Amino acid sequence: MPSDLMISRGAALRPMERIAAEMGIGDHLLEPYGHSVAKISLDAPDELSDRPRARYVVVTAVTPTPLGEGKTTTTVGLGQAFGVLGQCGVVAIRQPSMGPTFGIKGGAAGGGYAQVTPMESLNLHLTGDMHAVTAAHNLLAAMVDNHIHQGNHLGIDPHSITWNRVMDVNDRNLRQIVTGLGGRADGTPRQTGFDITAASEVMAVLALSTSLRDLRERLGRIVVGYTKDGEPVTAEMLRAAGAMAVILREALKPNLMQTVEQTPVLVHCGPFGNIAHGNSSIIADRIGIRAADYLITEAGFGADMGAERFFNIKCRASGLVPDAAVIVTTVRALKAHSGQYRIVAGRPLPDELLEENVDDVLAGAVNLRQQIANVRAHGVTPVVAVNSFPTDHPSEQQAILDVAAEEGARAAVSTHFSGGGKGAVQLAEAVADACEEPSSFHHLYDTELPxxxxxxxxxxxxxxxxxxxxxxxxxxxxxxxxxxxxxxxxxxxxxxxxxxxxxxxxxxxxxxxxxxxxxxxxxxxxxxxxxxxGDMRTMPALSSSPAAETIDIDQDGEIIGLR
Amino acid sequence: MPSDLMISRGAALRPMERIAAEMGIGDHLLEPYGHSVAKISLDAPDELSDRPRARYVVVTAVTPTPLGEGKTTTTVGLGQAFGVLGQCGVVAIRQPSMGPTFGIKGGAAGGGYAQVTPMESLNLHLTGDMHAVTAAHNLLAAMVDNHIHQGNHLGIDPHSITWNRVMDVNDRNLRQIVTGLGGRADGTPRQTGFDITAASEVMAVLALSTSLRDLRERLGRIVVGYTKDGEPVTAEMLRAAGAMAVILREALKPNLMQTVEQTPVLVHCGPFGNIAHGNSSIIADRIGIRAADYLITEAGFGADMGAERFFNIKCRASGLVPDAAVIVTTVRALKAHSGQYRIVAGRPLPDELLEENVDDVLAGAVNLRQQIANVRAHGVTPVVAVNSFPTDHPSEQQAILDVAAEEGARAAVSTHFSGGGKGAVQLAEAVADACEEPSSFHHLYDTELPxxxxxxxxxxxxxxxxxxxxxxxxxxxxxxxxxxxxxxxxxxxxxxxxxxxxxxxxxxxxxxxxxxxxxxxxxxxxxxxxxxxGDMRTMPALSSSPAAETIDIDQDGEIIGLR
CATH class of the missing domain: 3.10.410.10 (Formyltetrahydrofolate synthetase, domain 3)
Structure with a gap:
């Protein structure tokens, strides 16, 4: 198979106006950013509000291996499959973080024939939203230290400050630092650190805001530390929230792209999946929900993580009700859940994991069963997607389908990576079926509880x-x-x-x-x-051979080595 | 007079395609970024190369006061004035740094009726070029520390590392820091610091590159420090330059905007004016020189600083030959050069400076005379522009015109701030005249000298x-x-x-x-x-009442307080 970059570059792109038109979004709501990305105006949710509501499908997964189980490719493939079926599928994903693109992980545009294109736009700056988050976050950080330097009238306890700085780079040396060295003019020394931009609370704020006004208010509520009396000190008290909102005004607009099969994709925000909720933006989903037959949105990590937050944090803030949840699984992940194998990112899979072994798949399926139950705990209908790999044995895939059947869940094998939308048609049919079940969606807990x-x-x-x-x-x-x-x-x-x-x-x-x-x-x-x-790393690092070392431009000015 | 933001917002904008068409730049060379900014393809210089060469005018100044003497407004006003005269004037300026927008200085889009619009785009992210510089710079920084962490095979002497990190924010606490604290997994402790992004060598590289290939090679030549044997360690040796070029690929394309009078403006790069050469990009000028009757480009600070580097660094790299240099002066600057007054940024002018005092103007004119000589030292024809202020006395302005006449230099009073292009018509005529003199441009020194x-x-x-x-x-x-x-x-x-x-x-x-x-x-x-x-600050700070505190969005989502 050709590389992701070659497939992306070979894809025929439709003009963004045509992609938007398919969603019922007029030119006046589009702001072009180059020829293959556009931002959608914040007037869109209101203007589209009388259109029929799409089926709302969240894509989640079993507990993944360090390699990931192909949740993004499945999300993209599923959107494409609805197109094959003559329906309008719209995909909503997070913007990848640029740091890992140059680290060990590479980009995150999906892959194979189920990817968002141009992958170099998606994986690099896109429309600069990540950079805007960095800028807004660090302005607040500068204003915290400046407040202390200028006399600390609010009485901030320097040791209580939890507001780090952020940067979208993998840089272990920035994890723990001392700032403010030098002389009196160079600030007050203080131990602090940098997180990667995706881990910024500003990113989570951007993703959860329902409007510019809501964004402004949420920014104001950000707590940077406490006074010596234990009172919270907010961005509003530091008079920083207005400028932060101004910095983020364009970043609040979702980005429209397309897949290699010209399926519309909303790309917006990329909050961390552990210390934050790991879902793309509410504003993108609010637009997508009125602009499609099926809106497919992705939630980070396994169903215990991203999907649980999708149900209890994101849907609570948006008021949107999901119709179905796709649980992506792989043969290799379930084998790994048998506890018999060790998978390390950046290293080849162990040979013995590639041998046919239905028993290990069945042993590891206990994880899938739990994730199915986790989806059902919110009254949502689960659909199991077996993301097919060339190394899978048919008996192993069948074992997963059997487990799903035992649990009463719809299931399908999906070959979107090599086959694009056509490879995910069975999955799309199962999802469409599941969406016809009456929804009994509910949150897991009442927020009023302690x-x-x-x-x-x-x-x-x-x-x-x-x-x-x-x-x-x-x-x-x-x-x-x-x-x-x-x-x-x-x-x-x-x-x-x-x-x-x-x-x-x-x-x-x-x-x-x-x-x-x-x-x-x-x-x-x-x-x-x-x-x-547990130990949460909020600033990744570069490996002994970072991806950056092999990324370059060739004689024709084309990018090489990006993956 | 209304505020800059109100004037900018009230300006009728022409579609970017029309602005480009006036320059002879076809749609196929334009990449829209929103509706009021576009990037110009790197194919433009070649495609336009058989068009007639514009007159090339650099705008410089007397030694400024801390308030600045209106070099950007004059540059913009002059471009507009050529439009009034039925000529195509194209303006080339630097992209303002975002840090100072939230600090004491405010934005840098020009001002009054001689400004680039929309000023909020210009002063905030524009198309993200600054952010790309930040990202490329900091990737290299991370790769330096990672190289040491992974065993330091190149034998870098950690104490010799001169490659700081950068951020586009005014943050004194980042000037001097220690990184790599924590444990073994968190890097090697090292004293270092942050500069503002405009001070990054990557910014200077971007501004001086003549092509993507040249950019790639210059990035490779960046020296981050030395081995223990005193050999330079380059970005090429760290295998970082390719990825940096990929990060900067879009940022190398100049940005097209317009003034409040619809004059085309090329905005590109913003290298620092003291530790770097303080001029906008060569690529923008290479496009502008084939797309106008007059290309007006600005150089930072006084003629001893920006213009000298324009002549000896930028023009040497570009091969372009200037036809005239405008030296912007003000009554207040020359009065200040008498040594009788003290002007402080962010404070009102001293009352006594506003009183009529021709003698002080004449005493301070020694600075103007020197800057005229500095321009002539390069064989370039000077034109003195008296940037008019409402507080000027006619006798004082006349005194400056008399000094210029004594020096044999053309001169005009310009009221572009309140009058737009019409206010700069006399200046434009003087510049047009000066451009008809045969050029005897030459560099000040031979680079082969020690x-x-x-x-x-x-x-x-x-x-x-x-x-x-x-x-x-x-x-x-x-x-x-x-x-x-x-x-x-x-x-x-x-x-x-x-x-x-x-x-x-x-x-x-x-x-x-x-x-x-x-x-x-x-x-x-x-x-x-x-x-x-002398003491060069490469990271500014916030004041006791930063501009950020008064910047906000209003109930309609419009920006307020930006200046």
Whole structure:
């Protein structure tokens, strides 16, 4: 098969006006950014509001291996398949982070014949939204330190500041730093650090905002630290939120692209999947829901992570109701969940994992069963998608279909990577079927419950834990947040995405364990509280041979080496 | 008069295709970015190469006060005036840095009825070029530290690393930092710092590149530090230059905008005016020179700074030959050069400076005389522009015209700020006249001279110094650079822009002083060596009441407070 970059470059692109027209979006709502990307005006949701509502499908997954199980390709392939079936499928995905493009991971435009194009636009700057998040975030950081430098009239306790700086680069040296060295004119020394831009609360705010006004207010509610009396200090108090909103005004507009089969794609925002909710923007979905027969939106990591937040954070803020959830699985992931194999990112799969072994697939299927249950716990109809690989054995794929049938879930094998939309037609039919079931969507918990109770609900019902162990420091933080008025926020549990438990080495569906809550933080602007359960890296690093080393331009000025 | 933002918003904009058409640039060379900005394809210079060459006019100034003397407004007004005269004037300016927009300075789109519009696009992200520079620069920084972390096979001496990180924000706390704290996985601790993005060598590289291939090669030549044996370590050796070029590929395309009078404006790159050459891009000028009757390009600070580098660095790299140089002056600047007044940025002018005082104007005119001579030292015809202010007295303006006449230079009072292009018609006529004089343009020095001799030539001939004093450490650096093969690069002297001398408090045209060369650095990628003569701040700070505090969006989603 040709490389992703070659497939992307070989794709026939339709003019953006035609892509938009298929969605019922007129030229006056489009702002071109080059010839193959356009922003959609914030007037679109209102203007489209009397159009029929699309079926709303979230794509989630089993607990993935470090390689990922092809959730983006499945999302893209499914959108394309609806096109094959004569329906309008619109895809909504997150914007990839640029840092990892030059690190170990490469880009995130999907892949093969199920990808968003031009992949170099998507994986590099796109329309600059990520950069705008960086700029808004770091302006606030500068204003925090400047406030202290200029006399600290708000009485900020420097040791309480939780507002790091951010940059969209993999740079381990920026994780822990001391700033403000030099002399009196160079600020006040303080230990702090950088996160990658996707981990910025500003990114989560952008993704969860329902309007420019809502964005402005959420930015104002961002808490950067506390006074010496323990009162929260907000971006509003620092008079930074207005300028931040101005910096983000264009970034709030979703980006329109297309797949290699000319299926419309809304690309917008890329919040982290562990310390944030890991879903693309509400504004993009609000537009897509009135501009398609099927709106296919992706949620980060497994159903215990991205889908749970999709249901309980994103849908709560948007008011949109999902009709079905696709759970992407692979033979290799279920084999890995048997606990018999070790998969490492950047290294080839172990040979023995490629041998036919239905028993291991069935052993690992316990994870799939739990993720099916996790979707059903929200009253949503699950559909299992077996993302097919050339190394799969038919008996192994059949075993997964059998497990799905045992669980009463629709299922299909999908060959979108090599076959594009045609390869996902069976999956699309299963999804269409599932959408006809009456929805009984509901949130998992009431936000009015105490924070601890909400955390415990997720831990027990979704992760399969026996309970939670809250460290004393974490309990003090919970008390602080409840006093500060953040007690009624929904929960975004920051834990590993590589296990249903908090221990990445535990595969399958671990039982007999308790969720350790080491620390609790609040994203008051984005509107959630996130307990930290494990080591969360918020700044990735480059490897010994970063992808950047092989990326270049050739003699014709064309990009080479991007993947 | 209405605010700049109101004037900008009230301007009738022509579609970008029409603006380009006036320049003879076809639609196929345009890439729209929203409706009021477009990028111009890198195919344009070749495609336009058989069109007649425009007159090439550089706008420079007397030594400015901290308020600036209206060089951008004059540049814009002059371009507009050629339109009034039925000629095609095209304006080329730098992209403003976003940091200062939220600091004390505000934006830099020109002002009044001589400004580039929409000013909010220009002053915020524009098409993301600045962000691309930030990303490319910081990828290289991450790869430097990663190289050391992964075993340091090149043998980089960590103490020799001169490659800081950059960010487009005013943030004093980032000036001096220690990175790599934490544990083994978090890098190697190292003292370093952040500069503002405009101060990045990548920005200077982008501005001086003549093609994508040239950009790629210049990036490869960037020196980040030295081995323990004193050999330069380049971006090429770190295998970073290819990825950097890919990140910058779109940023290399100039941006097309228009003035409030629909005059075409090329906005591209914004290199610092002291440690870098402070001129907009060569590629923009290469396009403009084939797309206008008059191409008006701006050079930073006074004629001793931006214009000298324009002649000796930019024109040397581009091969373009200037026809005239406009020297912008103001009554207030010449009064300040009498040494009798103190002007502070962000504070009102002293009352006594506003009183009629021809003697002080004449006393300060010594600076103007020197800057006229500085232009002539390159064989270029000077034109003095008196940028008119409502507080000027007619006798004072006349005194400046008289001084110009004494020096044999054309001169005109210009009221473009309040009057737009019509206010600059006399100036345009003087410029048109000057362009008819036969050009005898030549560089000030031969690059084959030793570095010290080149520095001394600029110091004596342009600054009026009696000589230079090279500190021992600086001499060692000069020796190192000459050994490393950088001896034949042109010179970019980093000194204060507030005096012809290296002491910002010395006004007029100081005599009887020597230029102290404290340190010498090389921008091997950009292609110049820069001696440091004084304290150069490469990261600005926020004031006690930053502009950011009053910038916001209103109930209609419109930006307020931007200036």
């Amino acid at each position: 924070l601890t109770e909400k955390i415990e609900t997720i831990a027990r019902r979704i992760y399969g834990a026996d309970g939670i162990d809250v460290a004393p420091a974490a309990q003090r933080q919970i008390d602080t947040y409840e006093r500060a008025g953040f007690g009624n926020l929904p929960i975004c549990i920051a834990k590993t995405h590589l296990s249903l438990s908090a221990d990445p080495s535990l595969k399958g569906a671990p039982r007999g364990w308790r969720l350790p809550v080491r620390e609790v933080r609040a994203s008051a602007g984005a509107g959630f509280v996130y307990p930290i359960c | 570095l010290t001799e080149k520095i001394e030539t600029i110091a004596r001939r342009i600054y009026g110094a009696d000589g230079i004093d090279v500190a021992p450490a600086a001499q060692r650096q000069i020796d190192t650079y000459e050994r490393a093969g950088f001896g034949n690069l042109p010179i970019c002297i980093a000194k204060t822009h507030l005096s012809l001398s290296a002491d910002p408090s010395l006004k007029g045209a100081p005599r009887g002083w020597r230029l102290p060369v404290r340190e010498v650095r090389a921008s091997a990628g950009a292609g110049f060596v820069y001696p440091i003569c």
